[in-house]
Amino acid sequence: MPGYTGCPERCENASVFQPWQKFLAWLSSKNHMEEVRKVSDVTAPMGGKVIDVKVGVGDAVNEGDEVVILEAMKMELPVVAPEGGTVKEIKCKKGDAVEADAVLISME
Numbered sequence: 059m060p061g062y063t064g065c066p067e068r069c070e071n072a073s074v075f076q077p078w079q080k081f082l083a084w085l086s087s088k089n090h091m092e093e094v095r096k097v098s099d100v101t102a103p104m105g106g107k108v109i110d111v112k113v114g115v116g117d118a119v120n121e122g123d124e125v126v127i128l129e130a131m132k133m134e135l136p137v138v139a140p141e142g143g144t145v146k147e148i149k150c151k152k153g154d155a156v157e158a159d160a161v162l163i164s165m166e
């Protein structure tokens with residue numbers, strides 16, 4: 059490739075490296091941790107409609123307990139707690155339409 063010396067700074071097509079530069083800038087920002095969800099958050103595995111919320115704020119939950127029931131593609135889909143803890147906040151209610159990976163319940 060003409061003009062390429064093996065160093066990204068000297069490559070004629072330096073735009074190839076822009077996604078990494080953007081990622082590193084985001085990673086070095088102070089507030090990037092606000093965008094990262096906690097592992098204990100219960101998220102929707104796919105988009106759908108909330109049929110039932112089986113827990114309340116302050117309830118103790120064990121790993122694997124059903125906490126929300128979604129309806130997706132004409133099927134009921136139980137959503138379980140990824141780990142044990144206490145329900146801190148419920149971010150959905152019966153009848154809500156949710157997208158995939160939406161946080162449904164926050165736990166601590």
